[in-house]
Amino acid sequence: MANKSDYFGLSYLVSVILAIIPVTSWICGAITRLQEGKILAFVLRLLLGWGIIWIADLILMIVSKHILRLLPI
Numbered sequence: 001m002a003n004k005s006d007y008f009g010l011s012y013l014v015s016v017i018l019a020i021i022p023v024t025s026w027i028c029g030a031i032t033r034l035q036e037g038k039i040l041a042f043v044l045r046l047l048l049g050w051g052i053i054w055i056a057d058l059i060l061m062i063v064s065k066h067i068l069r070l071l072p073i
Helices: 012-020 022-035 039-048 052-064
Strands: none
Touching: 012 022, 012 052, 022 039, 022 052
16 A cells, blocks of 8 residues: 555655645645644645745655644644
8 A cells, every 4th residue: 555645645646746736735735734723824824835835845745755844733
């Protein structure tokens, strides 16, 4: 069975492909944080999800199979 990744329990390969595309990374990251019940992190991801957060998500998804957790709350 394939290892599960951070985006909705999808396979690692699918999650990396979604992380590579900036728009899908932004949307999937925001929805993931909303599903976790992290409203503040969801709002910050919507407002600041472009640029550095996208690059950090991409690197972390490849290395550790998880997106950036900027706020532990």
